[in-house]
Amino acid sequence: MDDTTSRSVVERARAVIPGGAQTGLRAQAYDLGEVAFSESSGPTLETVDGEEFTDYHLAFGPIVLGHGHPAVDDAAKATIDDGVLYGAATTALEVEVAERVVDLLPSAEMVNFCNSGTEATYHAIRLARAYTGNDRVLKFEGCYHGWHDYVDISVYPPRERVGETHPESDGMLPEAVDHTEVLPFNDAEAVVEAFAEFDDIGAVICEPIPHSVDCLVPDEGFLETLRETTAENDVPLIFDEVITGFRHSARGMQHELGVTPDLTALAKAMGNGYPVAAVCGREDLMAQAGGDNTSGVVISGTYSGHPVGLAAASETLRVLSAEPVIEEITALGERYREGLDGLFSEHGIEGRVVGYGSVFSPQFGVTGEPQRYEDVLGLDEERFVAFARGMRERGHFFTPNPYKRQHLSWAHGEAELETYLAAADAVLGSLPV
Numbered sequence: 380m381d382d383t384t385s386r387s388v389v390e391r392a393r394a395v396i397p398g399g400a401q402t403g404l405r406a407q408a409y410d411l412g413e414v415a416f417s418e419s420s421g422p423t424l425e426t427v428d429g430e431e432f433t434d435y436h437l438a439f440g441p442i443v444l445g446h447g448h449p450a451v452d453d454a455a456k457a458t459i460d461d462g463v464l465y466g467a468a469t470t471a472l473e474v475e476v477a478e479r480v481v482d483l484l485p486s487a488e489m490v491n492f493c494n495s496g497t498e499a500t501y502h503a504i505r506l507a508r509a510y511t512g513n514d515r516v517l518k519f520e521g522c523y524h525g526w527h528d529y530v531d532i533s534v535y536p537p538r539e540r541v542g543e544t545h546p547e548s549d550g551m552l553p554e555a556v557d558h559t560e561v562l563p564f565n566d567a568e569a570v571v572e573a574f575a576e577f578d579d580i581g582a583v584i585c586e587p588i589p590h591s592v593d594c595l596v597p598d599e600g601f602l603e604t605l606r607e608t609t610a611e612n613d614v615p616l617i618f619d620e621v622i623t624g625f626r627h628s629a630r631g632m633q634h635e636l637g638v639t640p641d642l643t644a645l646a647k648a649m650g651n652g653y654p655v656a657a658v659c660g661r662e663d664l665m666a667q668a669g670g671d672n673t674s675g676v677v678i679s680g681t682y683s684g685h686p687v688g689l690a691a692a693s694e695t696l697r698v699l700s701a702e703p704v705i706e707e708i709t710a711l712g713e714r715y716r717e718g719l720d721g722l723f724s725e726h727g728i729e730g731r732v733v734g735y736g737s738v739f740s741p742q743f744g745v746t747g748e749p750q751r752y753e754d755v756l757g758l759d760e761e762r763f764v765a766f767a768r769g770m771r772e773r774g775h776f777f778t779p780n781p782y783k784r785q786h787l788s789w790a791h792g793e794a795e796l797e798t799y800l801a802a803a804d805a806v807l808g809s810l811p812v
């Protein structure tokens with residue numbers, strides 16, 4: 380059994396794991412050559428054959444403090460020593476993290492833990508539907524909320540399906556798709572019209588900053604209209620803060636934007652890489668889950684509230700609250716964006732650099748500010764892949780998918796910025812204009 384080279388590990392993976400990786404998006408990394416990772420530390424990833432990369436992928440976003448943050452890892456290890464899983468009653472740790480979330484997020488009055496963002500959005504929608512007694516879910520084109528049938532719809536629809544409900548996967552329940560209404564992001568009028576047209580809306584779900592298509596920034600008034608319209612109709616507004624929560628603000632994007640949803644889905648940066656997620660929100664909505672598993676809203680899961688994930692979350696939230704992490708990664712993000720922007724101009728490259736806070740993404744072949752999904756449909760994928768290839772060859776790792784943003788962690792600094800921009804200068808200079 381050869382596990383000494385990335386190529387041999389990926390070859391074995393292809394025989395026993397569909398696509399050769401746990402998700403199709405992960406397997407996309409192989410488009411630039413096989414890679415199998417064995418170690419990570421700070422801003423760095425290492426492959427089984429000892430190749431090192433600066434990591435801008437950061438596991439699709441969770442790693443906010445850097446790989447292997449000592450305080451987070453120590454807390455997780457100490458918890459393992461105490462006991463891995465109780466799965467009965469509650470624990471003091473669970474209560475402490477729930478209290479922290481309640482203290483931090485404006486929308487959080489009560490909290491339920493789970494293990495993934497997908498579970499968190501599923502629970503949120505079930506709570507909202509139970510409260511309203513209505514089935515229809517409003518979501519926005521280009522927003523990803525996980526892989527379940529309620530929401531894996533119109534995330535990346537092809538141009539000819541824009542404006543329709545487009546299931547992203549085979550095998551989805553047609554009724555779930557039929558009960559979904561898809562609207563363009565940043566279209567406040569469409570939201571008001573949808574409420575005028577349908578009297579069976581049970582939930583509205585939205586990423587406050589849609590990062591599933593790199594980055595769309597909400598127009599002034601859009602989220603406010605969403606808030607007002609849902610409140611007028613007494614339909615719960617769900618913010619999916621799986622990416623934004625604890626990456627753009629320790630108090631959630633809702634705090635920065637001054638728009639408080641009824642329910643919030645949290646995951647990713649909450650545990651700096653450990654599997655932990657949560658749904659939180661208004662007490663009356665959340666309390667529906669306080670039954671005995673045969674009545675009210677059932678929220679369940681053997682591993683929900685897993686001590687190891689919660690220990691990581693406790694420490695990650697403590698660090699994010701006590702240290703200037705968000706300020707520093709946000710300021711660094713600005714410099715990556717400015718640097719790339721300057722290089723695009725210098726090399727006469729048609730494109731733009733989008734992003735927010737510690738998230739950035741160079742987009743080729745498009746100009747102007749993207750406001751909705753349609754504005755990212757024309758990205759020049761070939762150029763992006765060529766850019767990703769050149770950057771990979773120079774030691775910088777990110778997925779060669781133009782819709783997948785790059786992230787920074789607290790372990791990234793001046794040295795990483797300098798080498799990234801030097802590499803980008805060389806790569807952009809080598810692309811045909």
Ligand code: PLP
Pocket residue numbers: 439494495496497498500523524525526586591619620621622646647
């Ligand atoms: N919501 C958003 C905004 C996400 O980006 C993701 C995952 O990328 C999810 C939900 C689903 O989270 P998970 O992959 O933990 O199930």
